[in-house]
Amino acid sequence: MTMQLHSITLRAMRMKMKSPFTTSFGTEWDRHFILVEIRDKDGRSGWGESVAMKEPLYNEETVATNWHMMKDFLIPLLFKNTVEHPDQVSQLFSHIRRNNMAKAALEGAMWDLFAKQQELPLSRALGGQRTAIEVGISLGIQDSVEKLLDLVAKYVEEGYRRIKIKIKPGWDVAVVEAVRRQFPDILLMADANSAYTLADSDHLARLDQYNLMMIEQPLSHDDIIDHSKLQKKLQTPICLDESIHSLEDARKAVELGSCRIINIKVGRVGGLTESKRIQAYCLSQGIGVWCGGMLEAGVGRAHNVAVTTLPGFTLPGDTAASSRYWEQDIIEPEVTVDKGLIQVPSAPGIGYCPVRRIIDEYTLYTETFRP
Numbered sequence: 001m002t003m004q005l006h007s008i009t010l011r012a013m014r015m016k017m018k019s020p021f022t023t024s025f026g027t028e029w030d031r032h033f034i035l036v037e038i039r040d041k042d043g044r045s046g047w048g049e050s051v052a053m054k055e056p057l058y059n060e061e062t063v064a065t066n067w068h069m070m071k072d073f074l075i076p077l078l079f080k081n082t083v084e085h086p087d088q089v090s091q092l093f094s095h096i097r098r099n100n101m102a103k104a105a106l107e108g109a110m111w112d113l114f115a116k117q118q119e120l121p122l123s124r125a126l127g128g129q130r131t132a133i134e135v136g137i138s139l140g141i142q143d144s145v146e147k148l149l150d151l152v153a154k155y156v157e158e159g160y161r162r163i164k165i166k167i168k169p170g171w172d173v174a175v176v177e178a179v180r181r182q183f184p185d186i187l188l189m190a191d192a193n194s195a196y197t198l199a200d201s202d203h204l205a206r207l208d209q210y211n212l213m214m215i216e217q218p219l220s221h222d223d224i225i226d227h228s229k230l231q232k233k234l235q236t237p238i239c240l241d242e243s244i245h246s247l248e249d250a251r252k253a254v255e256l257g258s259c260r261i262i263n264i265k266v267g268r269v270g271g272l273t274e275s276k277r278i279q280a281y282c283l284s285q286g287i288g289v290w291c292g293g294m295l296e297a298g299v300g301r302a303h304n305v306a307v308t309t310l311p312g313f314t315l316p317g318d319t320a321a322s323s324r325y326w327e328q329d330i331i332e333p334e335v336t337v338d339k340g341l342i343q344v345p346s347a348p349g350i351g352y353c354p355v356r357r358i359i360d361e362y363t364l365y366t367e368t369f370r371p
C-alpha cells in the first residue's frame with residue numbers, strides 16, 4: 001500500500017542541555033537540531049530527528065546543510081516517488097552523496113509513519129524482538145577526576161549497565177586508572193573521538209591493563225587502515241564510530257581487522273534500513289554492536305530504543321534517560337531507565353508521543369512542504 005504523503009514539516013529546534021557535554025573535539029550545551037514530521041492523508045504523523053549539530057565538528061553535516069538537503073533534494077524525491085515500504089527510502093536517496101544525517105531524519109519519520117499505518121510498534125516493524133533493552137551512559141570530559149568519579153558513582157548507583165568516558169591526550173591513562181581503582185568491576189569503555197595517531201600506539205597500549213570493553217574511535221574520523229594496524233598492537237577491542245558510514249565501510253573494517261566492535265548511530269549511517277543491514281552483517285561476523293547516541297531529544301532517542309531491539313545489538317548502548325539531558329523532553333512519556341533497562345514501548349510507531357506544546361516552545365523556525 002502506497003504511503004500517501006500529505007505534508008512534511010521541518011522544525012529548527014533549540015534545546016539547552018542540563019549540563020555541557022565535552023569531548024576531544026568540543027563542547028555541546030546549546031543543542032540545535034531539526035525535527036521532521038511527515039503526515040499522511042489520514043492525519044497520522046511520522047516523526048524523525050536529525051542529529052547533525054550546529055557546527056561540523058562530529059562530521060561534515062550541520063543543521064543548515066541538513067535543511068538545504070531536505071528542502072531542495074530529499075523531500076522533493078519523497079513527493080515525486082511512490083513509497084510502499086520505508087526500506088525503499090534509502091534506495092530512493094542513494095544517488096545523492098553522503099548527507100546521511102539528513103537522509104536518516106526523513107527515513108526515520110517514514111519508518112515511524114509506516115509502523116503507525118501498520119499499527120505496529122517501530123521495534124516490531126524493524127524486526128526487533130526485545131521488550132527491554134540494556135543501556136549504558138556516556139560521560140563527557142569533566143573539570144576534574146573527582147567530578148568524573150562522582151558522576152560514575154551516581155550512574156552506577158542508578159543501575160546503568162556500562163560507563164563510557166571520553167579520553168584525549170592528557171586526560172586518558174591516569175583518568176582510566178582512577179576510575180578502575182574505584183570501580184574495579186564495572187563495564188567500562190573509553191571514547192577518544194579521533195584524538196590520537198598511530199604514533200600514540202604504545203601510549204594507548206597502556207590502557208590494556210584496565211580491562212576496558214573497548215576503545216572507541218582512537219584514530220582519524222575517516223580512517224580504517226591505521227585502525228587495523230593499531231588493533232594488532234592492542235589487546236583491548238577497538239570500536240569504530242565516526243569511520244563507519246555504511247555497510248560497505250563496516251565490511252571493509254571487519255575484513256581488515258580494524259575493529260572488533262561497531263557503534264551504530266542511525267544518523268551517521270543514513271537511517272534505520274542501513275542500521276539493520278550493518279547489525280545483521282556484524283551478527284554474522286561475530287562483531288559486537290551497540291547503539292551510539294548523539295545527545296538526541298525524545299524523538300531520536302525513541303528511534304534508538306527501537307533499533308536496539310534488533311538481535312545484533314549485543315552490547316549496552318548510549319541511550320540514557322531523557323532526564324540525563326533535558327529539563328523537559330519533547331515526548332510523553334519521557335524515556336526512563338530503571339536499573340539500566342528501558343522498557344520498549346508497545347504503542348504503534350516510536351511509541352512515545354511528541355508534545356506539540358513543548359515542541360513549539362523549542363522551535364526557532366519551521367517550514368511545511370506539500371506534494
Ligand SMILES: O=C(O)CCC(=O)C1=CC=C[C@@H](O)[C@@H]1C(=O)O
Nearest residue numbers: 023058138292293294295296318
Ligand atoms: O547521546 C549520548 O549520550 C552519547 C553522546 C556521545 O558520546 C557522543 C555524542 C556526539 C558525538 C560524540 O561526542 C560522542 C560519540 O562519539 O559517541
Ligand SMILES: [Mg+2]
Nearest residue numbers: 191216217241
Ligand atoms: Mg563515539
